[in-house]
Amino acid sequence: MNESCYLDGQASLEGLTVLAGRARRLILEMTHRAGMGHTGGSLSEVELLVALYFGGMRSIDPSRPDRPDRDRFILSKGHATPGYYSVLALRGYFSPELLETFDELGTPLQAHPDMHKLPGVDMSSGSLGQGLSCGIGMAMAAMADPSLGSFRTFVLMGDGELQEGQVWEAAGYAGALRLPGIVAIVDCNAVQLSTATGPFQAPDAVAARFRAFGWDASGVDGHDLAALMPAIASARERAGRGPVVLVATTVKGKGVSFMEGRCEWHGKAPDDGELARALAELGS
16 A cells, blocks of 8 residues: 555545554564564554544644644553554654564664654653653643644553553643643553453543543544544544543454453564464455
8 A cells, every 4th residue: 555645644434444454464563573562552552543643633744743833642651662653654754664673772663662763753651651741741832832833732541551640640730720732542442461451441430530630521432433533633623622531442452353352462472373363364
């Protein structure tokens, strides 16, 4: 597929679906080659990232990754870089061939994203719970400086990550200020490092807690691109009036039957046989 046919990052629903499938193959090939990487959470975030980078975010330009008025993105669940890097490559920030260097010595594709080494990365991340605070800072900067064009900041968090207290300190601060410009997205895949996240992190419970902190909260199927595209557009528009969270119901390891919903695939790479099985399931 030639990604250059997507003018200004816009793609048809069929095109988005093809891109999501290609991203999944790249994730599996990348982690297999490196012998490490967070496969399950990368597979669960694919449609969220495709929807953002191919239509959901405004004024992003791979040829000008530092464009001042661009929407910003923070991967707060910073371990899920195989998914992030795959979509950045498909969007044209760098050649997909660079994915072959994932986690090698000296590569810009570190296990956690580094904003000083890789174009398109707006924040270095990895320590869980910090992304929303930084996103709120970016939103405040956009509000303070009209020359920045009132950009939006999107922060993708994991449901397990919400157990970090800093998330709720940040949520309370933004809610109390009715801070515009911030859109949090929660990848609710129901599985963390070694266990299920449990009912306290279920999508309805997460949305209710954000509402209690003063956020506009809504839910969406995180793998349904037909629902995601309008949901993200609506969240972006509503963020002009205050903080917004989109709680996305997803599946850990989505697309590969023997990985789906399994905590052991949180930080595991497929071996030769598992890669062959997984790619066969995904098809061409």
